[in-house]
Amino acid sequence: MRVAYWIPIAMLALVLAVVGFRYGLIRQGITETDVITLYAQKYLRDHADSGALGAAQISDCAARPAERGHLWTWLVVTCRPEGHTDAGSFRYRINWLGGLIEYIAPGEGAPRAPQT
Numbered sequence: 001m002r003v004a005y006w007i008p009i010a011m012l013a014l015v016l017a018v019v020g021f022r023y024g025l026i027r028q029g030i031t032e033t034d035v036i037t038l039y040a041q042k043y044l045r046d047h048a049d050s051g052a053l054g055a056a057q058i059s060d061c062a063a064r065p066a067e068r069g070h071l072w073t074w075l076v077v078t079c080r081p082e083g084h085t086d087a088g089s090f091r092y093r094i095n096w097l098g099g100l101i102e103y104i105a106p107g108e109g110a111p112r113a114p115q116t
Contacts, residue, residue, distance in 0.1 A: 030098045036063045039092045043079035054081030
C-alpha cells in the first residue's frame with residue numbers, strides 16, 4: 001500500500017519535532033547573564049591553571065554578540081585581567097545553547113578545542 005511509503009517520513013518528522021521542542025525548552029531558560037557568569041567563573045579557573053600574572057576577577061569579563069560571519073556563535077566572552085593587553089585575554093565563543101565552541105588562551109593564535 002502507498003501509506004507504507006509515508007511511515008518513515010512521518011517518523012522522521014516526529015523525531016525532528018521532539019528534538020526541536022527539547023532544544024526550544026533548553027534555550028528558553030538560558031539568559032545572557034547566566035552564560036556570562038558561567039564563563040566568568042570558568043575564566044577564574046582557567047586563569048589559576050595557566051599561572052598568568054595578575055589577579056583574576058569576575059568583573060574582568062565582558063561579552064559581545066558574534067560577528068555576522070559566525071552563524072552558530074551567540075556570544076563571545078572576553079576576559080582580561082586589569083592592565084593587560086589583548087594578548088593576555090581569555091576568549092570563549094558560545095553557541096546558542098550556552099555551549100563552548102572555541103577557547104583561546106592568552107598568547108595563542110589558534111583556538112583550542114573545548115575540553116569536555
